[in-house]
Each structure stands twice: as structure tokens, then as C-alpha cells.
Amino acid sequence: MKLFTGKPGWTVRADVIVIGSGVAGLTTALNARAANLSVLLVTKANIDEGSTKWAQGGIAAALGPGDTPDQHKSDTLIAGAGLCDLDAVNVLVTEGPEAVRKLIARGAVFDKAESGEIALTREGGHHRNRILHAGGDATGAEVSRALLAAVQNDEGIEIIEHALVIDALKSKSGEVCGVTVHVIGEGSRDGVGQALARAVVIATGGLGQVYSQTTNPAVSTGDGVAMALRAGADVADVEFIQFHPTVLWRDMSLGGQQPLISEAVRGEGAILLNHKGEHFMQGKHEQADLAPRDIVAKEIFTQMKEANVPHVWLDATAIKDFKGRFPTIYASCLENGIDPTKQLIPVAPASHYSSGGVLVDLNGESTIKGLYVCGESACTGAHGANRLASNSLLEGLVFGARIAEHIAKHLPEQHDSLVNEKEETILLDPAIRIPLQLAMSEGAGVMRSEKSLAGTLLTLEELSKRKTKIADINSWEVSNLYFLATAIVRSALARTESRGSHWRSDFPVIDIKWQSRIVEHLDIDGAWSTTTEAVQS
Numbered sequence: 169m170k171l172f173t174g175k176p177g178w179t180v181r182a183d184v185i186v187i188g189s190g191v192a193g194l195t196t197a198l199n200a201r202a203a204n205l206s207v208l209l210v211t212k213a214n215i216d217e218g219s220t221k222w223a224q225g226g227i228a229a230a231l232g233p234g235d236t237p238d239q240h241k242s243d244t245l246i247a248g249a250g251l252c253d254l255d256a257v258n259v260l261v262t263e264g265p266e267a268v269r270k271l272i273a274r275g276a277v278f279d280k281a282e283s284g285e286i287a288l289t290r291e292g293g294h295h296r297n298r299i300l301h302a303g304g305d306a307t308g309a310e311v312s313r314a315l316l317a318a319v320q321n322d323e324g325i326e327i328i329e330h331a332l333v334i335d336a337l338k339s340k341s342g343e344v345c346g347v348t349v350h351v352i353g354e355g356s357r358d359g360v361g362q363a364l365a366r367a368v369v370i371a372t373g374g375l376g377q378v379y380s381q382t383t384n385p386a387v388s389t390g391d392g393v394a395m396a397l398r399a400g401a402d403v404a405d406v407e408f409i410q411f412h413p414t415v416l417w418r419d420m421s422l423g424g425q426q427p428l429i430s431e432a433v434r435g436e437g438a439i440l441l442n443h444k445g446e447h448f449m450q451g452k453h454e455q456a457d458l459a460p461r462d463i464v465a466k467e468i469f470t471q472m473k474e475a476n477v478p479h480v481w482l483d484a485t486a487i488k489d490f491k492g493r494f495p496t497i498y499a500s501c502l503e504n505g506i507d508p509t510k511q512l513i514p515v516a517p518a519s520h521y522s523s524g525g526v527l528v529d530l531n532g533e534s535t536i537k538g539l540y541v542c543g544e545s546a547c548t549g550a551h552g553a554n555r556l557a558s559n560s561l562l563e564g565l566v567f568g569a570r571i572a573e574h575i576a577k578h579l580p581e582q583h584d585s586l587v588n589e590k591e592e593t594i595l596l597d598p599a600i601r602i603p604l605q606l607a608m609s610e611g612a613g614v615m616r617s618e619k620s621l622a623g624t625l626l627t628l629e630e631l632s633k634r635k636t637k638i639a640d641i642n643s644w645e646v647s648n649l650y651f652l653a654t655a656i657v658r659s660a661l662a663r664t665e666s667r668g669s670h671w672r673s674d675f676p677v678i679d680i681k682w683q684s685r686i687v688e689h690l691d692i693d694g695a696w697s698t699t700t701e702a703v704q705s
């Protein structure tokens with residue numbers, strides 16, 4: 169199954185196509201170049217768009233005195249609530265420190281303590297200070313700056329901006345050998361074309377825009393995951409949407425990207441208060457305000473429901489030099505009329521991160537040969553049911569290097585010719601975007617139930633009847649949102665337990681029989697199947 173497009177009017181070729189210019193795409197591209205492969209990097213908007221540049225808290229890695237990959241592993245496994253893939257976590261935590269050192273060698277500059285050593289802070293679920301940060305709370309901007317400079321300096325990487333990848337192309341033997349892509353304003357490469365390669369790497373980031381309120385930027389419409397689904401790749405763990413506990417509460421009628429108040433603010437001493445002024449996380453978990461994210465988000469949601477209020481409060485007034493330590497957050501609070509050094513900050517959970525994605529092996533290869541996936545779009549199994557804070561940038565660094573290494577060793581000389589069979593196409597009306605997002609927030613949000621999920625699934629079915637023939641960015645994106653929303657709801661309905669960031673009011677506790685991951689699959693004529701797979705945790 170494919171999205172409806174015009175006929176491709178141009179063709180471009182490279183050894184490897186990397187889709188996306190966040191930490192995952194840029195790291196993969198640089199490592200592929202180091203292996204002497206030609207790289208085409210296509211990205212949907214300006215090159216620095218994506219979640220990476222918004223990352224605040226930092227990157228987790230066992231670099232501090234006394235810290236070890238084993239301790240990092242233990243915190244990752246606890247946060248993942250029994251569903252982490254042990255091998256993937258081992259890779260993440262043991263290769264993490266070296267990947268961070270390589271990032272520093274590529275030019276990223278992290279904040280230093282007075283001793284001159286890299287400063288390390290703490291976030292939810294970590295039992296140690298192991299988070300490197302830059303510019304106080306502007307870690308992502310620094311990571312993005314450093315990697316972009318390296319990529320833009322490399323003549324072997326061709327970059328096409330404003331290039332939205334639509335669907336995968338397959339060879340007669342079933343391997344992925346390219347993509348269709350729509351480019352705006354690139355002369356002879358304007359409009360729909362095809363990019364052919366010996367391997368394709370999806371690094372299109374998260375899917376926060378499936379929900380009404382999210383920390384994710386506008387480009388996070390999950391295009392790569394939806395494309396992989398349509399190509400027949402397995403997609404897993406998508407019910408585990410992580411809701412960040414502390415997103416600046418404004419007027420909830422404001423949809424789209426919302427300002428984040430980093431968990432590092434709690435790491436530096438801020439506490440959560442309810443409307444009676446009670447420090448409600450105390451006594452709820454041994455790490456109180458710094459419990460894993462899913463636990464804090466659930467407690468905030470409960471407090472809001474019980475008091476029938478739209479937010480709780482974050483008290484950061486005891487933090488010395490808030491402005492110096494958190495300049496980005498300070499500015500966004502002031503923009504919204506709050507001085508965090510003197511006032512409480514209103515906060516509520518919002519969709520933040522997709523712990524699942526396209527199912528890949530330890531080399532980042534999906535269930536379809538030639539199709540690799542890196543970063544937030546991938547399900548490596550490293551996050552299980554709930555990602556540990558600041559493990560995402562790390563995952564992009566670690567697996568980006570592994571993917572490039574694997575491609576370099578296993579790249580086919582060339583593929584068979586393209587399949588030209590006519591596949592069924594679909595394209596949905598952009599007007600369904602807001603109703604879809606509202607239905608997802610209402611029925612598949614922080615807390616779900618069979619009733620709420622079934623209602624959302626019905627709405628999605630109704631919305632999917634609204635088709636269009638106008639193929640443009642809006643209709644491609646909304647069609648992708650529809651595929652992802654359906655996958656999330658199907659998996660959330662199937663998982664009749666509460667675990668990690670999947671919270672069912674009708675099945676409120678963890679159930680040992682669900683010690684497995686749920687896999688969604690779409691076959692060539694658009695039929696869905698949901699299966700389960702054991703996890704080596």
C-alpha cells in the first residue's frame with residue numbers, strides 16, 4: 169500500500185539514502201562517509217528542524233566517577249518496566265560512553281563543572297548524576313550544531329532540504345532500494361521524484377503530532393514509521409507513548425508544540441505541588457519527584473483529575489541561578505508571563521516520545537532487507553515500555569554508528585530492477601488532522617480504557633473515509649498520522665494491562681502474561697494484523 173503521488177519526474181542515486189537530519193540521521197550519514205560510501209541526506213524542512221535541536225536535559229552516559237554501564241543498565245531496565253530487550257540495552261550503555269566521546273571529538277561542547285570536568289546532572293529514574301548538558305538546557309541545539317557543521321563540511325554528503333519522503337521503493341527480490349520524495353524549489357529536482365540507493369535509513373524522528381498537545385515540533389508526524397508500515401515492515405511497542413510530566417501549561421486550546429520544562433529542573437531541586445500546595449510525589453516513590461517519567465506523569469494526571477484542575481505546579485524558586493542554569497526555559501516561562509524564580513510554574517503532561525517504532529535488530533535493520541531505521545523512529549527494544557530520560561540522543565549516536573558499519577559490510581553491489589506492479593494507493597483529506605489529534609488525546613492519552621480506545625478507533629475509521637486526490641505535504645502528513653494513530657490504538661487495545669507509559673484504567677496493574685511486545689503489520693492490500701513476540705528482558 170502506498171500514498172497517492174504524481175508520477176516521479178526525476179531520479180537521483182547514492183550508495184545510501186538517509187532520511188532526516190536529527191541526531192540519528194546526521195550520525196548515520198557521518199559514519200557512512202567514514203566508511204567511504206556516498207550519502208544522500210534528504211530532510212523535510214530546513215536542515216536543523218526536528219526534535220534534536222529542542223532537546224533540553226541532556227545525554228545520559230556512564231562517564232562520571234564511580235558510574236558504570238551496569239548501573240546505567242539497571243536504571244534503563246527499571247524504567248522500561250520489564251519490556252526492554254537486554255541485548256539492545258547492553259549495546260546502548262556499553263557503547264554509549266564512546267559514542268559521546270566521538271560526538272565531543274566532532275565538536276560538541278558540554279557544560280563544565282568548576283573542577284573543569286564535564287558537569288553531570290540527574291533526571292527521573294537515574295540513581296546517579298550522569299546527564300551531560302550544553303548551554304544549560306540547550307543540549308540538543310549544541311548536538312545539532314556540531315553534527316550539522318561536520319555534515320555540511322563533507323563533500324561526499326549531498327543534502328536536499330524541503331524534501332519529504334513519501335514511500336519506499338522495492339526491488340523485484342523484495343529489498344528496499346529507494347524512496348519516492350517530494351521536493352520544493354530545487355530546480356530540476358522540483359516536485360515528486362525517486363531516490364535510488366543500495367540501502368535506505370529512516371531517521372525521521374517521533375510522532376508527537378498524532379496528539380493535540382506535544383513537546384514535538386511540527387515535522388514530527390512519524391512519516392518514516394508510517395512509510396515502513398506501508399512497505400510491510402513490522403512496527404512494535406507503539407502503545408508506549410511517553411507523556412512528559414512537566415510541559416508548561418498554557419491554554420489547552422492551543423494545539424501543537426508546547427514548551428517543555430526539563431526534568432533536569434527537578435534534578436536541580438524543583439518539586440511538584442498540587443492545588444493544596446502539597447508535595448504529592450513525596451512518599452509515592454523512593455525517588456519522589458525524580459521517579460521514572462511514567463510514574464510522575466500518572467501521579468500528576470491523578471492529582472489533576474481528583475481536583476478537577478487542568479494542571480499542577482512546579483516550584484523551582486529554590487534553584488540558585490535558575491536563569492543561568494536554564495536560560496531557554498527561563499525565557500519561555502517569561503514569554504508566557506511566569507517568572508520561575510518567583511512564581512510557581514503551571515505544568516501538565518503532554519505527548520513527548522515514542523518508545524516504539526519500526527522493529528529493528530542490533531544493526532538497525534528492519535524486517536525488510538535494505539531498510540534501516542535509527543533514532544526515535546526505531547524500536548531497538550532499548551526503551552521497553554518507557555524510555556529512561558536522556559537515553560534518546562544516546563540511542564541516535566550509538567545505533568547511527570552501528571547502522572553505518574553494518575551497511576558498509578553488507579551493501580549489495582546493486583539491486584534488481586524496481587518492481588513496477590501497481591499497488592493500491594490512499595490519500596486522506598488534511599481537514600481530518602485536528603479531529604484525529606483530538607480523538608487520540610481524548611481516547612488514547614495518558615490513561616486509556618477499552619471504551620475510550622474503541623471510541624477512538626471508530627472515529628479513525630470514520631475519518632479514513634474522507635479521501636482527497638490533492639497530493640501535497642498536508643495530505644501526505646495527515647495520511648501518515650492516520651496510519652500511526654491506528655497502529656497505536658490497535659496495540660493499546662490489545663495490551664490488557666498497565667505497564668510503563670501504557671496505563672489502562674480497566675486493567676490497572678501489570679500482568680506477567682504480557683511480558684511480550686506487540687507487533688503491528690500492514691499487508692500489501694491494507695489489512696492489519698497484530699501479533700505478540702517474546703522479549704529477552
Ligand code: FAD
Nearest residue numbers: 188189190192212218219220225226333373543544560561
Ligand atoms: P529528529 O531529531 O526529530 O529528526 C527527524 C528528522 O527527520 C528531521 O530532520 C525531520 O525534518 C526529518 N523528517 C521527518 N519526516 C520526514 C520525511 N517524510 N522526509 C524527510 N525528512 C523527514 N532526548 C534526550 O535524550 N535528551 C533530552 O534532553 C531530550 N529533550 C527533549 C526535549 C524536547 C522538547 C523534545 C521534543 C524531545 C527531547 N528528547 C530528548 C527526545 C529527543 O530529542 C528525540 O527523541 C531525538 O532528538 C530524536 O532524534 P531523531 O534524529 O530520531 O529525530
Ligand code: SIN
Nearest residue numbers: 224225430431557558
Ligand atoms: C527533559 O529534558 O526533561 C527531556 C529529556 C528527555 O526526553 O530525555
